[in-house]
Amino acid sequence: MVAVEIKPCVYWAGVNDRSTELFEGLWPIQDVGVSYNSYIIADEKVALIDLVKGIKTDDFLTQIEEIVELTNIDYVIINHMEPDHTGIIKIFLKMVPNITFVGTEKTKQMLEDYYQISTNFMAVKTGDRLNLGNHTLVFYETPFVHWPETMVTWEEQSKILFSCDAFGGFGALRGSIFDDEYDDLGFYIEEALRYYANIVAKFSRFVLKAIDALRNLEIEIIAPSHGLIWRNPKKIIDLYQKWARYASEPAEKGITLIYGSMYGNTEKMMNAIIQGASKSGLPIQVFDVARTDVSYILPFLWKYQGVIIGAPTYETKLFPPMTYVLTMAEYKRIFNKKVARFGSYGWSGGAQRDVETQLEKLKWELTEVFEFQGGPTTTDLAKGEEFGKRFAKLLKDVS
Ligand SMILES: Cc1cc2nc3c(=O)[nH]c(=O)nc-3n(C[C@H](O)[C@H](O)[C@H](O)COP(=O)(O)O)c2cc1C
Numbered sequence: 139m140v141a142v143e144i145k146p147c148v149y150w151a152g153v154n155d156r157s158t159e160l161f162e163g164l165w166p167i168q169d170v171g172v173s174y175n176s177y178i179i180a181d182e183k184v185a186l187i188d189l190v191k192g193i194k195t196d197d198f199l200t201q202i203e204e205i206v207e208l209t210n211i212d213y214v215i216i217n218h219m220e221p222d223h224t225g226i227i228k229i230f231l232k233m234v235p236n237i238t239f240v241g242t243e244k245t246k247q248m249l250e251d252y253y254q255i256s257t258n259f260m261a262v263k264t265g266d267r268l269n270l271g272n273h274t275l276v277f278y279e280t281p282f283v284h285w286p287e288t289m290v291t292w293e294e295q296s297k298i299l300f301s302c303d304a305f306g307g308f309g310a311l312r313g314s315i316f317d318d319e320y321d322d323l324g325f326y327i328e329e330a331l332r333y334y335a336n337i338v339a340k341f342s343r344f345v346l347k348a349i350d351a352l353r354n355l356e357i358e359i360i361a362p363s364h365g366l367i368w369r370n371p372k373k374i375i376d377l378y379q380k381w382a383r384y385a386s387e388p389a390e391k392g393i394t395l396i397y398g399s400m401y402g403n404t405e406k407m408m409n410a411i412i413q414g415a416s417k418s419g420l421p422i423q424v425f426d427v428a429r430t431d432v433s434y435i436l437p438f439l440w441k442y443q444g445v446i447i448g449a450p451t452y453e454t455k456l457f458p459p460m461t462y463v464l465t466m467a468e469y470k471r472i473f474n475k476k477v478a479r480f481g482s483y484g485w486s487g488g489a490q491r492d493v494e495t496q497l498e499k500l501k502w503e504l505t506e507v508f509e510f511q512g513g514p515t516t517t518d519l520a521k522g523e524e525f526g527k528r529f530a531k532l533l534k535d536v537s
């Protein structure tokens with residue numbers, strides 16, 4: 139893409155990544171991509187805000203050179219040290235040997251640890267200012283959104299908040315870089331929630347702290363380092379705030395039904411259960427845990443209050459893909475759910491014991507269990523329908 143002016147002298151100069159299959163080596167993005175947004179403020183002094191992952195370096199540098207000569211860049215603001223924003227830093231230093239990197243004290247140490255860079259650094263803390271001419275950068279430390287060294291940068295003249303990972307999302311930019319140039323933001327919001335549940339969720343407490351600390355800033359534009367630039371900043375702030383609150387407050391009324399089945403017995407019961415549950419009118423999202431990457435399941439576990447777990451016994455334990463999903467939910471600190479569990483077993487069972495161990499760690503409230511041996515009978519299926527109905531009603535009735 140070509141550089142895009144956001145405000146006078148302020149440019150987007152990011153890279154759309156459509157070739158990485160797994161973000162962080164874990165989260166599938168091969169279908170949607172991701173962007174690494176970098177920004178240029180070309181004033182008397184020139185600052186670059188965040189770099190990009192170490193891909194398409196030529197394109198990135200060419201894009202910058204549309205606006206400024208590389209050797210005229212004075213500062214690179216490192217809001218966050220994670221390599222998706224610093225991947226080309228070594229090359230950059232070689233090309234612009236007089237550059238000054240700006241970041242928190244912790245970033246200084248990390249630059250040494252990750253890149254063996256121990257020169258050209260200026261440490262800043264909350265409230266520190268850096269004048270570029272007509273523009274002034276103000277820094278705010280936002281630890282753990284998403285690493286301990288993270289900060290955000292506010293530019294006083296243009297009233298842009300360069301928020302790095304905060305307010306970001308998966309999904310390469312599909313043309314326009316601005317939220318208000320799309321009629322339908324559905325794709326970006328869905329991918330922002332997936333990004334939130336996969337990457338940011340564990341740090342929700344820190345997200346709320348950061349939002350609170352930035353409350354008094356007059357923000358006209360939010361320019362994160364992944365995804366859209368928000369000229370309606372309230373939209374994405376409200377969404378992030380809402381999602382962050384789900385860490386400690388009840389989420390939306392709805393059910394994520396996660397199931398796995400080797401020979402279709404648990405699956406048959408799953409169908410009976412959703413028949414019962416769907417009568418409530420509550421939204422229900424169904425995932426086969428063996429076939430769906432956990433990346434897509436976590437957003438629904440995050441946003442819905444109710445979870446139904448359907449899984450058989452496997453070698454005296456819980457069906458392994460289900461163990462993985464529940465373990466990831468624990469990593470992401472997806473707590474405070476109401477849950478019901480069902481599943482088939484062949485002889486002595488064992489899955490339920492495993493489920494209970496996992497639920498203890500998750501602090502999920504187990505409301506009901508329905509296990510059956512082998513294939514479900516007609517009576518079992520009728521019981522399943524009632525089980526689904528009861529669970530949905532219970533969710534509907536909680537305030
Ligand atoms: C590889 C494998 C391991 C199993 N291990 C156990 C077990 O340890 N204990 C048990 O009670 N049933 C065990 N079973 C039986 C299944 O739990 C049973 O067949 C159940 O109906 C499977 O439900 P599904 O059709 O939904 O996969 C095992 C089945 C398979 C295929």
Ligand SMILES: [Fe+2]
Pocket residue numbers: 218220284285303
């Ligand atoms: Fe990050």
Ligand SMILES: [Fe+2]
Pocket residue numbers: 220222223302303363364
């Ligand atoms: Fe990032």
